[in-house]
Amino acid sequence: MIRPAAICGLLLLGGCVSFGGKPPKMLMTLTTSATVPTDAVRQASAENTVLILTPTANAAVQTVRIPVYDGTALAYVADGAWNEPPVRAIQRLLSETVTARTAKIVLDPRQFGASPAMRLSGQLQRFGIDPNAMQAVATFDAQLSREGGRVETRRFEARAPLAAVDAAQAGTALNRAANDLAMQVADWVK
Template sequence: MIHAKHRGLKASGLSGAVVAALLLSGCVSIGGKPPQRLLTLDAAHKVAAGASRVAGDGRTLIVADPEAPRMLDTVRVPVQLGATSVAYVTKVQWADTPRHLFRRLLAETISATTDRVVLDSGQFSGDGGQRLSGELVAFQIDEPSSSAIVTYDAVLTTPAGKALARQRFTASAPVGGKIEAATVGAPLNAAANRVAADVAAWAAAVKD
């Protein structure tokens, strides 16, 4: 089930600024029921327990959280109804925002399938490795095609910020049955894993 309505928030005891912030967040409900289902991403390729790797010169890769438009920077699951119309699936939410979940999926996939030593942006790379950043352009259900679509614009840069390569990656997976809480998680996870695998292969091939 999907809906495109916005429920109002009662402002008793809350300032106008606080209410406005809650409305903009798109993921806070006052007095509402918790979602029946929480979704996350599961990497198809995982680093084996106990695996270790020593970074060679320049082989570290810092994977940064991608940017995302406001429509995607929420724990709600969007459904593209048409070119200018978006709704959200009811009774389901992401456990974290898609851009944070996708960064972790990217990092795990790259670590498992390449010789890169992957770091997040809060860790220090002593040998000055490359940096992977970009934008999560699409991470949603497309109603006309009844499919999940994930699109990521990847940018690989040097430690000094010089762009080495830029490429768009996209994948889709069919939604089995009616678009609702129980059917959207698996196809989004499948599409995200395909994009992550393609990005991993591309990042491994780009040289300074």
């Protein structure tokens, strides 16, 4: 039998326990501006396949929060967060953009059975806000491995202006910068 004093104690304790922080006011996602038609059937030889791996990133970018880079100081945009880690969203954005802008067939890293002709990997160096320039910044150090052991590297950067450092402006500007970056990478892979 449960005693009334025990029930009161549990109710009081329940008011003191928190199972996570306050959720952000806004969850954001990246959306592609280069889409593939839903009825598109594509065929390619093995030489026209590419595997796009999830990029690595430094600790500032691995979080779902949006970093604000001010010299050597780092802060985060208040009241907003990504719905998933940015590296995963960038990988999907790159895959969709390369598919839409090239004749390549992008293999899913979790489901491919074929050996790809190319592998795109890299590190997402920056994906946040530069408050001094009032711009969203996306910087990606890409590595493209081709058959035969040839490897190419290249740094890509895209910037998009924003009027204020807040969640809505930051998410929209970073989406524009990420799409610009993805188009640059797709043109390089082409």
